Amino acid sequence: MCANEKQISLLMSKMKQKFLETRRQSEKLIQNLEIEDFSVQPADFVSPPKWHLAHSTWFFEQFVLKDFDIHYKLFNADYAYLFNSYYNNVGERVLRPNRGLMTRPTVNDVLQYRKYVTTNVEKLLDETNKKELLDVVEIGINHEQQHQELLAYDIKYILGNQATQPTIQLDLLLEEETQKQEFIAIEEGVYTIGHQKDSFCFDNELGVHKTYIQPFEISNKLITNGEYMAFIESGGYKNFNLWHADGWDFINENQISAPMYWHDIEGVYHYYTYNGFLPVDKNKPLTHISYFEAYAYAQWAGMRLPTEFEWEVASKYFNWGQLWEWTSSAYLPYPNFKTAKGALGEYNGKFMVNQQVLRGASIATAKNHKRHTYRNFFQTDMRWLFSGVRLVK
Amino acid sequence: MCANEKQISLLMSKMKQKFLETRRQSEKLIQNLEIEDFSVQPADFVSPPKWHLAHSTWFFEQFVLKDFDIHYKLFNADYAYLFNSYYNNVGERVLRPNRGLMTRPTVNDVLQYRKYVTTNVEKLLDETNKKELLDVVEIGINHEQQHQELLAYDIKYILGNQATQPTIQLDLLLEEETQKQEFIAIEEGVYTIGHQKDSFCFDNELGVHKTYIQPFEISNKLITNGEYMAFIESGGYKNFNLWHADGWDFINENQISAPMYWHDIEGVYHYYTYNGFLPVDKNKPLTHISYFEAYAYAQWAGMRLPTEFEWEVASKYFNWGQLWEWTSSAYLPYPNFKTAKGALGEYNGKFMVNQQVLRGASIATAKNHKRHTYRNFFQTDMRWLFSGVRLVK
Amino acid sequence: MCANEKQISLLMSKMKQKFLETRRQSEKLIQNLEIEDFSVQPADFVSPPKWHLAHSTWFFEQFVLKDFDIHYKLFNADYAYLFNSYYNNVGERVLRPNRGLMTRPTVNDVLQYRKYVTTNVEKLLDETNKKELLDVVEIGINHEQQHQELLAYDIKYILGNQATQPTIQLDLLLEEETQKQEFIAIEEGVYTIGHQKDSFCFDNELGVHKTYIQPFEISNKLITNGEYMAFIESGGYKNFNLWHADGWDFINENQISAPMYWHDIEGVYHYYTYNGFLPVDKNKPLTHISYFEAYAYAQWAGMRLPTEFEWEVASKYFNWGQLWEWTSSAYLPYPNFKTAKGALGEYNGKFMVNQQVLRGASIATAKNHKRHTYRNFFQTDMRWLFSGVRLVK
């Protein structure tokens, strides 16, 4: 074994650890669910937990095992059809799968599928020394970590909208924002934006480029529930001057007058959490608000949301990572953005329209996912994610 | 114990046997389901199997135990809210239950609920000698039997619309219609319609009355799959002259060109059955057709469907009971129809508009449900039931 | 000219008078409209006045002139496509006409079209002596008269739902129901139903047959606005026990709490009439209620609606003709009903499902349309017609 081979072998071994840890983490998230909780889809933007578990597995089967293991035998040929999120291959069967109505394969079948694929990838990493394999497995790990975060949102939505509001005891707790309120001043000038290290990043963070930033001051704290209650009490949801026209339609058509999961019980706001139905904690950061609500709050406060560039430049000066922070930037390609080749190229570019960038990370984000160049993005009416608000003046 | 008491005691004992048998039959129907199959609602007209099991139990709790057992303690106060089909009591909770998204209570919880209520009703029948109790338990039994039939339809719909089309091995098999084709002539005259015995019937069968019937001839056989294939092949689904205007819209908007569960696989019709995906058997009776299709077929054949009165008068001259038979009669109250008092009065009368009567029974109908005065009814576009066609000329 | 020829000539001449009178009547109905009022379609069940004028003209062009006048030249080949209500011929043009968006041909174009066709039919009646022509022209006249009644409903709907509620001064006024309340008793027995004269009738009135009627008593009066106010005030729209399940959904989904055109202005009910916005007259008969409302009112009053057979038998004993009267009979074919051949056969049979029969006539019905065997029919949620309620006990 020459030096280079040793090095690759070491990288393979490290990647295997990360891979197994990631797989275990997904299974840990669902350990307290009942079988019944795995198959429902209470809203279009929610996927059933079973689907996340199977889809992130299919990704390894499709892009790792089928490409790198010539002896690999598919666990079940139907699964590629059922758990592919892209749908651009037309299957032979007459009926299209509807995620929330797919009771078969069962949860147990899917867990068997996970085990089978995990074991085969593990074996492959032990036996192969192609460097390209590392790249694809790393993408697969990051992909599964993204689905872990969605899984956390979806579990909350599935349980939090049940009449019986069951608890799940997931250890994803927000901490109070107790630091003293300060505004950090950033100087005007040309700054460089984008991921500049060797480490993993998504294609949307590349296209490193310069941008001109005007002077601004940014808060060291997230908006808290208490602060948002003041907005509600002063009639924030009833004053159309604070809202985008689309936002005003959104809250009125959906009769929204508080963040998602909040309920007014005889004059006291309560919210659903993984650990139960509790009075809202005024010192904890506000979450589960849409971009429309984040914007209206900023208008009411006489301030504004940061651009994603301002956020990237200023983020070293404050603590972040409890919640994804809505920015005032639409999700657009960076200058010189290049889509990756092949199916992996469908990952980001095709979503760069009519969405808004969020920066930071949340309590549900995998540790190695946290980086200050990371560009998350959602439609402006999404509320089930762990979103938050930081203001600029 | 006097003679009268003995007699009541005997009736109680018989009712208990019927009751326990009915409860067991529901549980037998679902014995091969996976937990995942119990909670989905793939269409508005389908209820999740879990809901049927709980709702038929709630009925006994609400109308039997709460009224006749002063010591009865509710299994769970929430269940009255979650499994009441009437919804006219407003619950305290913020969120309304959506049957297909209700993952809690779990299947196991519901089976515990069944056991608890079954045991309590059993005990009550052992210990009570109020005659009124018998009437309510009998209604509860008939109610649960109706839900058993719906359960059979819903299980088929849930599994038959899955991409993987799993089998369930339910023992509900249609037999071939092999008798020689004959038409039975019935004479013109005034006939008496309605349930005239002492035995149980629903309120919609009462209002015994006379009706004048013109002379007619009715087939001794149901239409078979082979006969319906001839209709399809001759362009029946493409000739608007055969259809009601609403029927024509229905098949075009829903792109319907064959009975439900039929798929054309390279020129050969197959259908989904509880026992798998099989080529259509030409000698078996046609089923899973809407009223619109039954009517169009009759138009094509140059005949017509019987009225429900013709069917009632003629039914003693032919075999029936494999399939519910669409009649040309709209579902309307009989002369002198009286709605029962109280919540039980919501049973039938309020549905007497925009539906069509079916007569007979099906392979999924409980034995003691079969009687020639029984009036079943469904909307004209329903296809998931075991419906069939018998012609008149 | 022989005797027979003379007779036909006389019949032709009489038919011409009826024809011209009918054409004039349509034009009289629209004489006070503004050009803008002719092209809108504020609801699916409403047709623009321009469309009625053109469609009833197309009917004569298609079934009279094209078939009987070999020299006839189409006014405009597009019109057959634009004003055919059947849509079963596919036009060459790319775009399908949407009645309410069709600004061209203009109202003036359509009036020219009417004149051209009227003149040609008139000429044909002068010059032809084929007896078959008489039948088709008679159908055309009756067809146009039906559209006159719809025109009256549609004009009211178009203007009555405008913010400015303009008046039109149509001379269609209801009279008070001031006769003393009586109930007319009809004896049990076998009665003959259907049109038995030589005169014109629609195919749905044929199939003369016997029916058995139980004894009943029918009101000599229509329900008045004042009586209906009592129903509203006693909570009729809020008591689900009075309603069909579909009716309850209908009034709740559409937030209906009074007849169409009624508005509660500071505690006093007003309604829109052709002559303006006025306080509701308590002594005039109630109108613009759906079948669901008619049924709920009857339930509340402890009575019921008549069947169409009861109505036909009893109608000689009371005054009728102000309003179409909802019956409890679904619209079904009579025994031995035969559909007419060809396109005219699409007239009635294909609508015999999910509708309810109304009997009588209304202030907007042409005189010669009034006969006690006439079967009108509408869906159970229609309210823009001149409907009324007569009770049976």
Added chain:
Amino acid sequence: MCANEKQISLLMSKMKQKFLETRRQSEKLIQNLEIEDFSVQPADFVSPPKWHLAHSTWFFEQFVLKDFDIHYKLFNADYAYLFNSYYNNVGERVLRPNRGLMTRPTVNDVLQYRKYVTTNVEKLLDETNKKELLDVVEIGINHEQQHQELLAYDIKYILGNQATQPTIQLDLLLEEETQKQEFIAIEEGVYTIGHQKDSFCFDNELGVHKTYIQPFEISNKLITNGEYMAFIESGGYKNFNLWHADGWDFINENQISAPMYWHDIEGVYHYYTYNGFLPVDKNKPLTHISYFEAYAYAQWAGMRLPTEFEWEVASKYFNWGQLWEWTSSAYLPYPNFKTAKGALGEYNGKFMVNQQVLRGASIATAKNHKRHTYRNFFQTDMRWLFSGVRLVK
């Protein structure tokens, strides 16, 4: 009269000329319409021509006459309710106006309204010397000019979607793009963006600021119909790799396979123009494409759309003004953007979400509306505007 007064008087006089010219221009646009064409609303994004005429008049009544003329008497108090686009005042009437169903007031009423308001504003400009008046009248003129452009789009949509495709002879003709294809290189650097002159601009052009631009090359020509045909013929509408995910859904759900108004007549593309239905001219610039299509075309061509900043910087080097040019920039506020106070502040800011910026002007744009800082904006699926494509590499 002092020097200052003279100057104001002169400005008033000039403004009056602009005002009268603008009013006449609106009336010129609609001179060939039939009365029937004025009241329809064939799509949500279309307003009836009558509404545009009345709404731009209401604007002068509301913000000029009511504020500056103490003797002014409203033409009709209802009109403020009917022709206010903001709807945030609740009217007294029961019924909300639906623009396409409002047949009254008539076209003639609205033209009287225009005349009355025009005369009163004219008189006011003659008699007043308040400088603030000039600002509001100027906004009113610009507002009416914007509606003139929408009027041109809406007239085309109303007529171009009729089965009879009538012509209107509007003098808005595109010219061929015959110049030689060149790409203009712009250097990297910090540029200043925004309106910097004293002349009129909208609030969204303010917030003059610096931006850093990377080097780029921009085409001197718009994409032509001929070039777009090559895209279609090579399967551009069928290759999902070229499209945004939302764009792919949009074209599939709406079955879009060519620009709006194009129809394939036996293999030859034709389009509807104001002057009739003609074969598509290959040398004229492509128009009536959504942002989604503009983006897909650029992907196919291996280039991209310019940002709005690139466009503003480069626009002095090429001819523009035939068509609004889709940019890759989302519509967002400039740094330091301030919303105007009061109702006029609703003009722009509230639309700054989920829309895309277009730069330039079109053949339907008023002359004085053309400036290189103008920011037009529409949703990404809008196609009825005069949109075009210019590429960057």
